[in-house]
Amino acid sequence: MAQVSLKQVRKAYGGTVAVHGVDLEIGDGEFVVFLGPSGCGKSTTLRMIAGLEEITSGTIEIGGRDVTRLEPKDRNIAMVFQNYALYPHKTIYENLAFGLRMRKMERDEIDRRVKAASVMLGLDPYLERKPKQLSGGQMQRVALGRALVRNPEVFLLDEPLSNLDAKLRVRMREEIARLHQEVGTSMVYVTHDQVEAMTLANRIVIMKDGYVQQVGAPLEVYDRPANLFVASFVGSPEMNLVEGRVEAGAFRSGGLTIPLPEGVQAAEGTDIVLGVRPEHISVGEGPHALPFDIAVIEQLGAQTLCIGQVAGVRLRVLMERTDAVRNGSALPVSFRPEGLHLFIKQSGARLDTRRSPVGQ
Amino acid sequence: MSSKSTIYSFLILGLAVTLLLIVAPVVYAISLSFYRMDSFVGTPEWAGLDNYARVLSQWEFWRALINGFVYSLGTIVFQVVLGIGFALVLNQVFPGRNLVRGLSILPYLLPTVVVVLTFKWMVDGSIGVLTNVIAALGLPPVYWFESPGAAMASVILVSVWMWTPFVTTTFLAALQTVPTSLYEAAKVDGTTAIQRFFHITLPMLKPILTVIVLLRAVWMFNKFDVIWLLTQGGPVGSTEHLAILSYRTAFSLFDIGGGAAIATISFAILSVAVFIYFRMFPLDTE
Ligand SMILES: Nc1ncnc2c1ncn2[C@@H]1O[C@H](COP(=O)(O)OP(=O)(O)O)[C@@H](O)[C@H]1O
Numbered sequence: 001m002a003q004v005s006l007k008q009v010r011k012a013y014g015g016t017v018a019v020h021g022v023d024l025e026i027g028d029g030e031f032v033v034f035l036g037p038s039g040c041g042k043s044t045t046l047r048m049i050a051g052l053e054e055i056t057s058g059t060i061e062i063g064g065r066d067v068t069r070l071e072p073k074d075r076n077i078a079m080v081f082q083n084y085a086l087y088p089h090k091t092i093y094e095n096l097a098f099g100l101r102m103r104k105m106e107r108d109e110i111d112r113r114v115k116a117a118s119v120m121l122g123l124d125p126y127l128e129r130k131p132k133q134l135s136g137g138q139m140q141r142v143a144l145g146r147a148l149v150r151n152p153e154v155f156l157l158d159e160p161l162s163n164l165d166a167k168l169r170v171r172m173r174e175e176i177a178r179l180h181q182e183v184g185t186s187m188v189y190v191t192h193d194q195v196e197a198m199t200l201a202n203r204i205v206i207m208k209d210g211y212v213q214q215v216g217a218p219l220e221v222y223d224r225p226a227n228l229f230v231a232s233f234v235g236s237p238e239m240n241l242v243e244g245r246v247e248a249g250a251f252r253s254g255g256l257t258i259p260l261p262e263g264v265q266a267a268e269g270t271d272i273v274l275g276v277r278p279e280h281i282s283v284g285e286g287p288h289a290l291p292f293d294i295a296v297i298e299q300l301g302a303q304t305l306c307i308g309q310v311a312g313v314r315l316r317v318l319m320e321r322t323d324a325v326r327n328g329s330a331l332p333v334s335f336r337p338e339g340l341h342l343f344i345k346q347s348g349a350r351l352d353t354r355r356s357p358v359g360q
Numbered sequence: 361m362s363s364k365s366t367i368y369s370f371l372i373l374g375l376a377v378t379l380l381l382i383v384a385p386v387v388y389a390i391s392l393s394f395y396r397m398d399s400f401v402g403t404p405e406w407a408g409l410d411n412y413a414r415v416l417s418q419w420e421f422w423r424a425l426i427n428g429f430v431y432s433l434g435t436i437v438f439q440v441v442l443g444i445g446f447a448l449v450l451n452q453v454f455p456g457r458n459l460v461r462g463l464s465i466l467p468y469l470l471p472t473v474v475v476v477l478t479f480k481w482m483v484d485g486s487i488g489v490l491t492n493v494i495a496a497l498g499l500p501p502v503y504w505f506e507s508p509g510a511a512m513a514s515v516i517l518v519s520v521w522m523w524t525p526f527v528t529t530t531f532l533a534a535l536q537t538v539p540t541s542l543y544e545a546a547k548v549d550g551t552t553a554i555q556r557f558f559h560i561t562l563p564m565l566k567p568i569l570t571v572i573v574l575l576r577a578v579w580m581f582n583k584f585d586v587i588w589l590l591t592q593g594g595p596v597g598s599t600e601h602l603a604i605l606s607y608r609t610a611f612s613l614f615d616i617g618g619g620a621a622i623a624t625i626s627f628a629i630l631s632v633a634v635f636i637y638f639r640m641f642p643l644d645t646e
């Protein structure tokens with residue numbers, strides 16, 4: 001277990017910069033998830049921590065030790081790869097034991113650790129098999145086990161679940177969460193799947209185009225997205241984003257006028273994007289209710305997602321399961337001020353509303 | 361159905377060509393070994409196993425057999441080891457890599473005669489480059505074709521020079537198929553570059569290596585032109601292997617039956633060796 005500290009870590013491939021100066025402190029035992037779309041530099045950052053990618057500039061410390069120029073094997077990290085990267089011609093036992101054998105560990109100790117990890121991951125019956133003879137989920141477990149037996153200071157995982165089917169992915173997600181609780185080792189986990197990030201992370205690091213966009217606990221990121229990109233990337237179904245401008249102290253877009261939440265400072269005429277999550281639009285009569293004309297209905301089971309228009313503005317509204325709604329019907333909806341997010345259109349930056357988070 | 365009959369007609373045609381061009385000459389050559397013949401025009405005389413008995417009782421035969429093993433083993437070991445070594449070097453990233461990769465195949469593309477003549481010129485007693493380098497280093501002169509040991513070394517050297525590029529090119533192509541994440545996992549697992557070669561590269565490329573070694577072995581065992589052009593089996597038979605002995609017996613000593621018998625024995629030895637090889641290194645396992 002150890003802290004990981006990144007200071008102005010930068011990576012350039014020739015002229016193109018893949019990662020712009022990342023500063024990050026990862027606490028002892030913390031589960032940090034790098035989240036972002038493909039090509040945003042998540043893997044590159046992780047691989048720099050692992051030592052598989054040379055660092056263009058900056059420093060990396062693990063457990064207070066500067067590892068910037070150290071080989072991967074000297075960093076006391078373990079890595080889980082997206083395609084598992086199991087040694088195909090070695091048995092599962094040998095795969096698990098390999099890293100320990102290379103470190104000249106005692107045979108008995110190796111055996112003890114391999115047995116313990118295989119029990120923990122339910123790999124007991126497969127130890128004599130070759131990777132080819134396992135299912136995807138089992139191979140992923142072996143990959144986790146290979147990291148586990150090493151008892152490293154930090155686990156690094158690069159999209160470990162993306163080769164699995166949806167159902168297995170959920171199961172393995174729970175397993176990784178359990179593993180983290182049991183061993184308590186710091187984990188750095190890369191994914192493009194925001195659900196994985198929300199469910200696993202103590203803290204999420206959201207990246208785009210090689211820049212860190214926001215660092216925060218899952219609900220912090222959900223409640224107070226720092227900019228337009230985070231707002232649209234985190235949350236499912238996606239947040240409604242409506243372009244408009246500040247007029248007479250209110251947000252105005254087409255026929256829609258919404259008073260600015262208290263405490264928001266925005267100059268008259270500023271171009272603004274209003275964000276409101278589909279689950280934060282309330283359905284029902286009220287003093288400020290507006291008619292929502294429904295065009296498309298998606299039944300999700302426990303909930304109903306309706307797509308339609310309020311005063312000519314296209315919106316998605318997520319409500320409790322409603323069997324009665326029909327295409328073309330209208331429901332009264334209102335915007336709760338604590339569910340509104342305002343962003344400056346030009347910079348994408350959040351306009352602070354100094355409010356308590358939704359749900360409190 | 362017409363498509364079926366088309367397939368059959370192609371099949372029959374192919375079989376006929378195979379029969380005519382491959383099976384028939386082999387059968388003919390084998391049958392010659394049971395006859396006494398001193399020219400191709402006379403009437404062959406049935407000899408039973410006489411040719412075999414005679415050939416096997418000659419010590420030249422056993423010398424040629426041993427020479428053949430020395431030559432093919434020597435060339436294969438050096439070709440494969442050097443070939444893999446070059447492939448690993450060419451697999452690294454360095455400026456001008458593509459040019460070097462392209463140039464490295466060159467010796468394989470040259471006609472044997474050109475390579476042999478180049479070598480002869482390089483070791484020429486007075487103007488040879490190699491001769492002069494050896495002299496400049498203060499080493500004693502090497503009699504490339506005059507002393508038996510040096511002659512064997514010469515034919516092995518030239519053969520290795522010619523066919524190492526084949527191994528390099530094949531191995532280099534195969535290297536591209538090994539996922540890089542395996543090497544990365546092994547790096548994290550604490551391996552050195554040499555350990556990665558033995559734990560990942562070699563096992564991953566074992567099937568292709570099995571085929572490379574087999575192909576090279578068969579080719580080297582039957583190789584004729586290099587030795588013939590360099591030494592004609594000399595001096596005093598020190599580089600004469602079965603193919604050359606067979607040729608000399610049939611066409612210089614006009615013992616056609618004996619030559620055929622040698623060729624047949626050589627063929628049989630090779631078949632048994634290939635069979636054993638496949639038993640030892642089956643292709644279908646990891
Ligand atoms: N070896 C490389 N050479 C050049 N560019 C690279 C290399 N590896 C990654 N990149 C670039 O760096 C950026 C970040 O890549 P990566 O970290 O793999 O993204 P992610 O894991 O977030 O999908 C991408 O734009 C990618 O094209």
Ligand SMILES: [Mg+2]
Nearest residue numbers: 042043044159
């Ligand atoms: Mg990636």
